[in-house]
Amino acid sequence: MSHEIFMPALSSTMTEGKIVEWLKNPGDKVERGESVLVVESDKADMDVESFQDGYLAAVLMPAGSTAPVGETIGLIVENEDEIASVQEQNKGKQPEVSSSDQLELVSNKTEEKPEVQSEIVEKKEKEVVLMSEKAAPSFSSDQINAATSNVSSRVIASPRAKKLASQMGVDLAKVHGSGPHGRIQADDILKANGQPVSIPWIGEGGSPASVPGANLGVESKPETSGNSFGNPGETVQFNTLQKAVNKNMESSLDVPCFRVGYSINTDKLENFYKKVKQNGVTMTALLVKAVAKTLKKHPQVNSSFSENGISYPENINIAVAVAMEDGGLITPVLKEPCNTDLFKLSREWKDLVKRSRSKQLEPNEYSTGTFTLSNLGMFGVDRFDAILPPGTGAILAIASSKPTVVANSDGSISVKKIMQVNLTADHRVIYGADGASFLKDLASLIEDEPETLVS
């Protein structure tokens, strides 16, 4: 079992403390009474000791960061073999995990934020986002707990929630707690402050809106939670990327498109994702792999219209739409996902996103897609449809995976995670039956054998 290390109160008036230094690294053996870290408040610092023999399993707040008194800042386990499982459980909370990798939103703006904010504050906010990501999927239980929380008049809130509430000026008494027994959590405060926190497990891929983490950073103007490139009353010229997107979107008006949708149960996929996530696998890579494998069986859906007839590309290249925070979007391409293992594919995707952010993609890295994915799952949308990019035959819109009450064929009722996908296709080359059978096979791959996505 694991034991928590809390931010100690160095004085009766202290509300938060700064972690000066971790004297032990995760995995290190610690003895009872041995100093594990140093906390500072004003000109005094204090060694924080372990209360038992064991191993430091996880550092939840890095050196240099500030945490409220009572906050869990590290975990100690009694046996060496517990380290890995505790680290895995707390992966989302580890400060080393960069939220930009998780959310994969291309942003050039983040580096040039005008407000004076220390890196520490940024890190903390990112961590809030990561933690809310973990908490978000329990949507239905949120509501149940919120209802029960009204019964008690006493305000129960986590230390982090209290801190956020005071920073954002949110009245705790008016917030519905989503935690156990109505305890108010950090993301309840964010919700109450009108900031999007619902980042379900497909918290990656291309989202053409702003990322919650970025919103948190812009505390000076909390009233805008989405993108705006100009001020009210202004007209702002399109940038080059926006012009290019406009041209592509307009050309779709000459294409006779149809749409076909499917609800996919993602319980198994999600379980599989949990297992491979620690090896760096991203949800985008999993979805790309599933789509590519299914396209291999359905070459018609990978085809496109040309003046000479139906054009069947030599390769299957999956483009994934990624929003740029300063306007426009880009579609980095994962080439031949069927010939690349899942881990390499995930690394390739991370690299593409990183280079998109710094606008360093070569044209062949964003213009060679034969099929496109657009994922808005991280915003909790239940369905949407996408516009077909020129030169391709189809695009798949992926919505959020949500716990849903499902009637089974035997008449029983159960709750399953359901993700709606919606295919937009050029009817000149892809017919309704092609699209439908493609979706059916995609669904059965995701629902029944997600583990085959490894290779």
Added chain:
Amino acid sequence: MDNRTAIIKQPDNISSFNDVYKLQKEYQEALILDNSNPDFIWIGEHQLCYTLGRGSNYDNLLFSLNDAKYDVFKIDRGGEVTCHMPGQLVTYLVLDLKNFNKDLNWYLRKIEDIIIKILGAFNIDCHSRKGFTGVWIGNKKIASIGIGCKRWITINGFSINIDCELENFNKIVPCGIENCLMANMIDYNKNLNIQEVKRIVKKTIEEEFNFDFISK
């Protein structure tokens, strides 16, 4: 409250920083192992050296660490870089706060009060500043504080500039405060000397913490 026994050491010669630091650690360890051990007070002067707390920003050190001309120590205390030298009186207190008040803010404010009383004994009017731990005469800093603590047993303490070469502070950003001006007690009372200040420091600590001193 019953008086507690404390060992006091106040050498007349200039002491090596490292030796005294080791001595403090020994007394701290002894108290951690057995809280019936005595507290320990040291009052004296050091050769020129610079010390940093564990969370200190090295940017406040305005010379290279490789510069062999200066001794630099990184020690168990809070706060930013400071400087010790002859003519500055340094006081270390290894105290078990469990016998007083387990509150580091209380302890820091207590030390400020003690310093203000010490300077008051020489008719020097000084004050603390909210958010800037230490003791000030106008906008000039006369005394600096840095505390470390392990299981409520303190280490390090405070330094008062009596009659020292303040130019040595120009090689650092003292306490991390830009354009921080430093002051010497001698500039506010020509008649004092370091031995006299030492005597008052000892007396004030004895009274404030109800100590029975044993000299070593």
